Amino acid sequence: MDVQLKRGMLDICVLASLLQGDSYGYMIIKDLSPYVEISESTLYPILRRLEEMRAVETYSMAHNGRLRKYYAITPLGQRRIRVFLDEWKSMMDIYAYIEKEMNNK
Amino acid sequence: MRKKEFISEIRDALRGYPRNEVENSVEFYSELIDDRMENGMEEEQAVASLGDLDRIIKNIKMDMPLKSVIKERVAERKEERIRENKHIGAGTIILLILGAPLWLPLAIVGFVLICVFFIVLWVIDIAVFAAGIGLAAGLAAGAVGSVSSFIAGNPGTGIAFIGAGIAALGIAIFLFMAGVGIAKGNCRLTSGILRGTKRRIVGA
Numbered sequence: 001m002d003v004q005l006k007r008g009m010l011d012i013c014v015l016a017s018l019l020q021g022d023s024y025g026y027m028i029i030k031d032l033s034p035y036v037e038i039s040e041s042t043l044y045p046i047l048r049r050l051e052e053m054r055a056v057e058t059y060s061m062a063h064n065g066r067l068r069k070y071y072a073i074t075p076l077g078q079r080r081i082r083v084f085l086d087e088w089k090s091m092m093d094i095y096a097y098i099e100k101e102m103n104n105k
Numbered sequence: 106m107r108k109k110e111f112i113s114e115i116r117d118a119l120r121g122y123p124r125n126e127v128e129n130s131v132e133f134y135s136e137l138i139d140d141r142m143e144n145g146m147e148e149e150q151a152v153a154s155l156g157d158l159d160r161i162i163k164n165i166k167m168d169m170p171l172k173s174v175i176k177e178r179v180a181e182r183k184e185e186r187i188r189e190n191k192h193i194g195a196g197t198i199i200l201l202i203l204g205a206p207l208w209l210p211l212a213i214v215g216f217v218l219i220c221v222f223f224i225v226l227w228v229i230d231i232a233v234f235a236a237g238i239g240l241a242a243g244l245a246a247g248a249v250g251s252v253s254s255f256i257a258g259n260p261g262t263g264i265a266f267i268g269a270g271i272a273a274l275g276i277a278i279f280l281f282m283a284g285v286g287i288a289k290g291n292c293r294l295t296s297g298i299l300r301g302t303k304r305r306i307v308g309a
Contacts, residue, residue, distance in 0.1 A: 004293075024136070024140070025133060025136055025137050025140070026136070026137050026140035026141065026144075027140075029137075039156055040133075040134065040137055040155050040156065040161070041155070041156060041160055041161045041164040041165075042164070044130060044133050044134075044164070044165070044168075045164060045167070045168045047133075048129075048168060064139075064143065066136075066139060067132075067136075068136055068140075069132065069133070069136060
């Protein structure tokens with residue numbers, strides 16, 4: 001898959017994994033693993049980027065005598081998901097058209 | 106490898122980079138190791154499951170600002186030279202000075218060419234927008250023209266003016282969309298070039 005495209009997709013996947021509630025690194029990887037293979041060294045830059053563009057917010061909470069960093073999706077992050085879905089809706093229409101033409105060949 | 110070693114290797118490899126950035130990434134990976142161990146993995150297994158250390162370090166570097174990547178690379182080179190006892194000899198310095206009439210203009214030309222490249226990218230975009238604004242003004246002109254033609258008792262010319270105005274608006278909208286597209290493309294190209302430069306330096 002196109003690198004740029006995949007990068008954008010992973011951003012949205014990570015954002016989506018925060019919709020049901022705040023999460024942390026290990027949990028995000030685990031939640032996404034049935035759908036996309038995402039390694040730790042891929043996740044870290046994504047989370048940083050999302051934080052920089054204020055699509056997520058972070059806070060630390062004590063857990064078993066250490067600090068764990070939690071990530072929460074912001075309204076801006078939710079908007080990015082909606083934009084993604086809209087864009088892909090039109091992509092899917094194009095896909096359906098191409099597929100139809102191919103099958104009718 | 107144990108967690109402590111893993112972390113000190115990362116810190117070592119990233120000496121010279123912004124401290125808080127390095128600590129942020131160390132915290133991230135150390136938390137992941139802790140979480141894996143909490144879920145029943147052995148320490149060494151947890152460290153190994155993070156993947157290739159080299160890859161991790163390169164990825165962290167790729168995420169640093171270009172400025173600090175270059176700064177670090179320059180410092181590294183300097184250190185290498187000192188370690189290998191390779192001082193910049195007098196001969197090299199003399200050559201550099203004597204060669205200045207040649208390499209200095211070349212360096213300046215190179216720099217200017219890079220600047221011109223980016224200026225051209227944006228000038229094209231500005232030109233497209235300007236053409237769009239011009240055509241949008243054409244719509245106003247068309248409206249004025251049609252009204253005055255109707256008043257002057259020339260309904261045919263008036264309708265022609267309306268048509269021309271609408272056509273101008275259509276092209277203007279198209280140009281605005283093109284302008285936005287070009288701007289996006291420019292940004293993508295610029296960030297791509299920056300990433301490419303960084304990748305070269307980091308060696309990822």
